[in-house]
Amino acid sequence: MAAPLSRRKSISxxxxxxxxxxxxxxxxxxxxxxxxxxxxxxxxFEYYYSQLKWTGPxxxxxxxxxxxxxxxxxxxxxxxxxxxxxxxxxxxxxSLALASWFTDLRLKLKATGFFKVVIxxxxxxxxAAISMLFYSIFSEYAIGPINSILLNAGAITEPYKFFSYTxxxxxxxAGINFLMWYGNTTIxxxxxxxxxxxxxxxxxxxxxxxxxxxxxxxxxxxxxxxLLYVLVTSxxxxxxxxxxxxVITNAKGAPNRTTMTVVMYLNNYLTTGKNYGMxxxxxxxxxxxxxxxxxxxxxLMRDKDAPKKKLKKKKGANLL
Amino acid sequence: MKNFKKNIALLAxxxxxxxxxxxxxxxxxxxxxxxxxxxxxxxxxxxxxGGADAGADTGAADAADEGKVLKICxxxxxxxxxxxxxxxxxxxxxxxxxxxxxxxxxxEFIITANEGNAYQNKLDQDLxxxxxxxxxxxxxxxxxxxDYALKYVNSDYTMDVKELGLTDADLxxxxxxxxxxxxxxxxxxxxxxxxATPGLFAYxxxxxxxxxxxxxxxxxxxxxxxxxAFNATAAAAKDKGYYMLSGYDDAYRTxxxxxxxxxxxxxxxxxxxxxxxxxxxxxxxxxxxxYNEKTSLWSDGWSAGQSADxxxxxxxxxxxxxxxxxxxxxxDAGFGDWGVCEGPQNYYWGGSWIAAAKGTDNKALVADVxxxxxCNGETMTQITNDTQDYTNNAAAMNALASSDFKSDFLGGxxxxxxxxxxxxxxxxxxxxxxxxxLNESFQAAFKDYFDGTVDKxxxxxxxxxAVSEKYPELTAAE
Numbered sequence: 001m002a003a004p005l006s007r008r009k010s011i012s013x014x015x016x017x018x019x020x021x022x023x024x025x026x027x028x029x030x031x032x033x034x035x036x037x038x039x040x041x042x043x044x045f046e047y048y049y050s051q052l053k054w055t056g057p058x059x060x061x062x063x064x065x066x067x068x069x070x071x072x073x074x075x076x077x078x079x080x081x082x083x084x085x086x087x088x089x090x091x092x093x094x095s096l097a098l099a100s101w102f103t104d105l106r107l108k109l110k111a112t113g114f115f116k117v118v119i120x121x122x123x124x125x126x127x128a129a130i131s132m133l134f135y136s137i138f139s140e141y142a143i144g145p146i147n148s149i150l151l152n153a154g155a156i157t158e159p160y161k162f163f164s165y166t167x168x169x170x171x172x173x174a175g176i177n178f179l180m181w182y183g184n185t186t187i188x189x190x191x192x193x194x195x196x197x198x199x200x201x202x203x204x205x206x207x208x209x210x211x212x213x214x215x216x217x218x219x220x221x222x223x224x225x226x227l228l229y230v231l232v233t234s235x236x237x238x239x240x241x242x243x244x245x246x247v248i249t250n251a252k253g254a255p256n257r258t259t260m261t262v263v264m265y266l267n268n269y270l271t272t273g274k275n276y277g278m279x280x281x282x283x284x285x286x287x288x289x290x291x292x293x294x295x296x297x298x299x300l301m302r303d304k305d306a307p308k309k310k311l312k313k314k315k316g317a318n319l320l
Numbered sequence: 321m322k323n324f325k326k327n328i329a330l331l332a333x334x335x336x337x338x339x340x341x342x343x344x345x346x347x348x349x350x351x352x353x354x355x356x357x358x359x360x361x362x363x364x365x366x367x368x369x370g371g372a373d374a375g376a377d378t379g380a381a382d383a384a385d386e387g388k389v390l391k392i393c394x395x396x397x398x399x400x401x402x403x404x405x406x407x408x409x410x411x412x413x414x415x416x417x418x419x420x421x422x423x424x425x426x427x428e429f430i431i432t433a434n435e436g437n438a439y440q441n442k443l444d445q446d447l448x449x450x451x452x453x454x455x456x457x458x459x460x461x462x463x464x465x466x467d468y469a470l471k472y473v474n475s476d477y478t479m480d481v482k483e484l485g486l487t488d489a490d491l492x493x494x495x496x497x498x499x500x501x502x503x504x505x506x507x508x509x510x511x512x513x514x515x516a517t518p519g520l521f522a523y524x525x526x527x528x529x530x531x532x533x534x535x536x537x538x539x540x541x542x543x544x545x546x547x548x549a550f551n552a553t554a555a556a557a558k559d560k561g562y563y564m565l566s567g568y569d570d571a572y573r574t575x576x577x578x579x580x581x582x583x584x585x586x587x588x589x590x591x592x593x594x595x596x597x598x599x600x601x602x603x604x605x606x607x608x609x610x611y612n613e614k615t616s617l618w619s620d621g622w623s624a625g626q627s628a629d630x631x632x633x634x635x636x637x638x639x640x641x642x643x644x645x646x647x648x649x650x651x652d653a654g655f656g657d658w659g660v661c662e663g664p665q666n667y668y669w670g671g672s673w674i675a676a677a678k679g680t681d682n683k684a685l686v687a688d689v690x691x692x693x694x695c696n697g698e699t700m701t702q703i704t705n706d707t708q709d710y711t712n713n714a715a716a717m718n719a720l721a722s723s724d725f726k727s728d729f730l731g732g733x734x735x736x737x738x739x740x741x742x743x744x745x746x747x748x749x750x751x752x753x754x755x756x757x758l759n760e761s762f763q764a765a766f767k768d769y770f771d772g773t774v775d776k777x778x779x780x781x782x783x784x785x786a787v788s789e790k791y792p793e794l795t796a797a798e
Contacts (some may be wrong), residue, residue, distance in 0.1 A: 048792050051753050052444060052475040055793070072785065139620065161614070164771040251436060252764050255773040257782055268789035272437045272757060275792050 043280030048273050056277065065279035073265070074283065079170075079253075080261040081234070083245065084238030091182045092230065098182075099189035100215055105198065115310065116190075119183035129248035134176055147163075158317035163249065166258040171258060173245050177238075185230055192226035193219055232297050239290050242267065251291040262286055347664045361657045387681035390427040390689075394463040395434040398644065399672060402514070403427065406699055407692055407707075415702060419692060422685065430459075435574035435618075437599065437757060437790075447477045450679050460680040461689070471503050471753035472675060476686060478510040479676040484687040486512070486545055490695040493713045497746040502673055510675055512694040514703065515639060516712045517671035518742040519573060521663030523634035525731055528659070531633065537733060541661035544634075547602070550664050554611040559631045566625040567615030568603050568630045568770045569763050574636055575599035576759060577667035582752040589759065589797035590787065592780075600766055600776070607770045616767060617698055628653030638669035639710035639739060647729050655738055656731050668746045709741045717743070754791060761786040 043064055047056035098119065102112050109115075122130065138146050140161040147159040162168040174189065204214045220227075242263040245253065251267070253260025266286065269279040337757050394400065404411040408427055409418030421427060432439045432448075446459055472478050481491075491499065491509070495516045502511035521544055525535035530545050531553070544554045554564035565571060579593035607613045613632060615621040625632035626649035637646055642660065650658060674694070676686045691697055700711035704720060708727050711717065721740035725733045752758075765783035769775045774782070784796050 002396070002781075035779075050791050050793055051471050052447075052477065140614075161771065163770075164773060166773070252786075254764070255768045255771060256778060265789075268786070271441060272790040273792055275789070278792065 024251055028174045038066060039280045039283045040278075042276040043284045045277050045280075047277040048218065048275040050273055060277070064277045065285070068278060070284065073262070073282070076260050076262045076265045077256070077289070079258055079265075080239060080241055081173050083170050083177070083261065084235070084241060086170065087177035087181075088234055088238065089232070091178045091185055092227075094178075095182050095185035095189050095230075097188045099193055100219060103190055103193045104211075105201065109191050116183075116187065119186055121183070122179045123181065123184050125180075127176075127243040128247050130176055130180065131244045134172055135163075135248055138168075138172055140164070164255055169249065169255065173248055174246050176248075177241070181234070181237075185234075188230060189223065194225035196222045228305075230296065232294055235293055235297065236290055239263075239286065239293070326360070328505050343710040349710075351647045353500055379554065380390055384684075385459070386422070386425070387456050387458065388425055390421070390425060390461070390685055391456070391459045392427060392461045392463070393430045393432070393433060393439075393446065395439040395465075397429070397431060398640070399463055399674070400429045400431070402693065402703065402707075403619070406703060407689055415699075417698075417702075419688070425682075425685065434465075436760070440471075440735075440756070446678065448676065450477070453679075458679055458681050458725075459677040460682045461674055461686050462677055465756070466501055466517075466668070466671050466748065466751060467598060467759065468753055469511065470751060472505045473502050473510045474753065477678050479678055479680070479689075480508040480510060480675070481512055481690065482677055484510065484690065486685055486690060486695065490691060493697060493715045494694070495712055495714060495743050496669070497743075498671070498673070498712050499746040501748045501751060502675070511673035512690050513671055513673045513712050514694045514700060515671055516710055516739070516743045516746075517638040517640060518710070518716075518739050519577075519638035519663070519667040519669045519737070519743070520638060520642070520660040520738055521634050522637045522646055522658055522660050523577075524630070524632070524654075524661050525657050527557070527562050527631075529631050530708075531560050531562065535659055535731070537659050537661045537738075541663075541738060542658065544661065544664055546664050547755075550604075551602075553633075554606065556572075556607065557690060558742065560631050563611060563613045563625070563632050564633045565606060565612045566622050566635060567612055567617065567619070568607070568613070568767055569617035570636050571637075572599055572759070572763060573669045574663065574665045574667045578665055579668075579750050582750045582760045584752045584754050584794060585797065588793050588795065590784070590794050591797045592762075596762065600769070603766075603770055614770070617763070623649045624783060626650055626654070636663065636667070636669070638667075638671075642735065643727075643729070648734060650729075655729055657732055658730055660730055660735050661713060661753035662738060662742060666742050666745050670750075678734055705734065708735070710736065710743070714740075714744070722746055754794070758789050761790065 025050070042057070044059060045057035046060045046063070047054075049055070049057070068162070077231060101107055102109060136144060138144055140147065140159055140163060144159070146162075147156075150156045150160065151158075160168075163173060200218050200222075201214055204218060209217070240263055241261045245259045245261050246264050246267070249259050251264065251271075253264055260283070266279055266282045269275040269282065392399070392403075401411065404427075405413065406415045406418055407421075409415065409420045432442045443462060443464075447462075450459060462472075479556050482751055486509075491512070494512070497514045497517055499509055502513075519797060520542075523535075523540055528535040528540050532539055534540075542549070550564075557564045575595045575598055577595075579590055579595050583590060585591055603612075607614060613621060613625055615625065624630060626635065626646055628651060633639075636648065637660075642658075646658065647655075650783045674690060676683065676690075694700075694712060697713050697716040700713040701716045701720065703709060704711050704717070705725075708729070717736060717740050721734065721737040724734075725736050726734050762783055765779045765786060768782065769776055769779035787794055
């Protein structure tokens with residue numbers, strides 16, 4: 001008789017915690033984990049649809065991977081990285097500048113709320129819509145505003161075919177990426193800078209530090225975790241770049257497949273052929289690359305004092 | 321303030337829920353609903369009302385045990401327009417003799433744009449899902465083009481038209497090539513068409529006068545009768561400040577329709593015909609010499625060349641292109657300023673066939689639509705008279721060819737006579753089920769070569785790469 005009573009005394013509410021987090025895990029399993037496992041599985045099979053017939057699934061081991069790696073995959077990774085980096089560098093520079101101006105105590109900018117909304121606006125528009133917009137702005141025929149401005153100004157004698165050249169096409173795609181994301185980054189960096197204790201700036205000023213010095217010596221080191229976050233999210237988003245180049249080049253990655261990103265390449269396998277085998281192999285490689293890059297960035301930007309502190313603690317424990 | 325925040329949160333939550341629901345319906349939109357136009361893949365559904373006021377009986381269609389929805393898949397509204405005018409009688413200006421749909425039956429069109437194989441991809445998915453559906457969800461009819469006809473004709477998703485009740489007598493006046501293309505490997509006819517699509521060279525009369533001194537079809541034909549003459553005329557047009565052709569893809573069909581073998585041989589190897597290489601070389605020459613305006617087919621610049629202030633001498637266009645596309649692009653200003661001649665080589669372009677989808681619950685109605693729209697000489701003469709389009713009935717067309725039929729848009733020319741001459745010469749023996757995918761990839765890959773961004777070998781390599789992504793089973797022929 002005494003045993004049940006004592007059990008009741010030690011009643012635990014922790015199971016409710018599990019109930020509350022269960023929906024996420026159930027949805028994650030159904031919509032993410034199972035497809036993920038399926039993708040890994042498919043990558044080892046010959047499995048496609050053509051001329052209204054399914055072929056496979058036949059187990060082919062690593063053949064899909066061999067085929068993908070012997071193809072142009074590295075070129076598409078290169079394309080993706082180049083387009084990402086030429087968009088990301090101005091993005092981080094402009095965002096840092098804007099964020100520090102907006103938060104500068106001595107500048108006292110007016111109507112910062114308005115500007116914050118304006119710079120964030122491009123991010124609200126659908127990527128496909130903004131891509132179509134840029135496609136018409138840079139249209140190769142005299143219809144496009146950029147070309148007609150250049151023609152009227154006498155800078156060129158015949159319409160410049162922006163989408164027939166690698167550099168201009170990449171620049172336009174990177175430009176759209178920049179335009180869409182610098183506002184978001186600015187807001188995040190502002191939050192980070194505002195989290196820095198203002199007394200640090202005040203004392204630095206009293207000690208005679210100029211704005212450049214306070215920016216590099218105080219702001220940057222203290223917002224490093226947020227910078228890391230921006231870099232990682234942008235890198236992972238960059239690797240998955242798809243909608244803008246796809247809409248701009250009509251899914252062709254033109255010219256000469258130099259704007260073909262990895263995900264566009266992946267999508268090529270799925271649109272007509274439904275080639276789950278090859279698409280699976282590309283996906284798995286993409287997954288591994290994204291994981292490795294994320295881990296690498298985390299490692300490089302880690303708090304270098306942390307391991308030492310842990311070590312000290314351990315030593316202390318041993319001494320005791 | 322607190323209330324305001326609450327309201328905002330509520331609004332945001334509703335908006336999220338709204339987009340989730342919208343996401344669910346975008347696959348199969350509700351009647352009359354539009355999904356946002358995604359590039360090359362927009363889907364819209366429009367419903368045509370049952371012919372309540374058309375009154376007439378459909379005769380053959382036994383509506384009693386048939387489905388109530390006639391579901392038709394297509395890639396543009398061309399057939400929908402004809403169907404509503406000449407069969408259902410629901411358009412604004414219906415054909416007086418339109419039989420109308422049986423009481424209580426509605427027609428539903430599912431339109432998916434063609435580019436990038438989008439229509440085929442969606443249709444494939446729907447046909448595959450057909451087995452699990454019933455009643456009014458079933459696709460009853462679908463349209464397809466010559467470029468990928470064989471894919472459907474050789475599959476089990478299409479029905480033998482004889483099984484539906486069409487007789488040899490019904491099919492007698494159809495041009496042979498329109499039947500050849502829809503005959504499967506066992507000799508069964510799987511689809512029928514209301515149109516034949518011989519191609520011509522449509523030229524701008526005012527430019528022809530300026531360049532050749534005359535806009536008479538015979539004179540122009542003499543100037544473009546073979547490729548040597550065509551090139552010489554191109555040079556003359558260039559001297560006067562005109563472009564012979566609009567862009568890279570314009571002459572493509574005249575070459576690709578005169579190939580000596582299909583795109584893909586029986587070992588699933590891609591064979592690039594010599595004639596396609598001729599297209600590559602000619603187009604490169606035209607581009608380098610400034611004989612074309614460097615546009616791509618269907619692009620804004622390409623269409624603009626057909627408008628009033630266009631500087632393009634002519635376009636290769638088949639039947640539907642002249643009366644469906646060119647006329648629209650030319651507008652009022654260009655009305656009467658166009659003429660047609662045979663051009664350097666016989667070719668065809670496009671054409672739509674209708675097939676009964678396997679599993680349809682409207683067999684009798686589908687058969688009746690086919691008979692009325694594709695076998696009935698009277699309907700087809702009427703269609704040609706109304707739309708100037710060329711229809712698939714040799715007797716009716718020959719009668720029009722020798723009549724005083726004329727097109728005001730083409731400056732009073734009887735273009736039907738030219739079509740009637742070239743239609744029987746069309747040879748469809750070298751088509752394959754891969755044609756659309758391979759033609760699109762070939763044109764896309766060589767656009768870079770014409771633009772000067774890559775050399776010929778790279779373009780060819782890019783073509784093979786793109787094809788391997790589309791069709792894993794195909795390899796390059798040695």
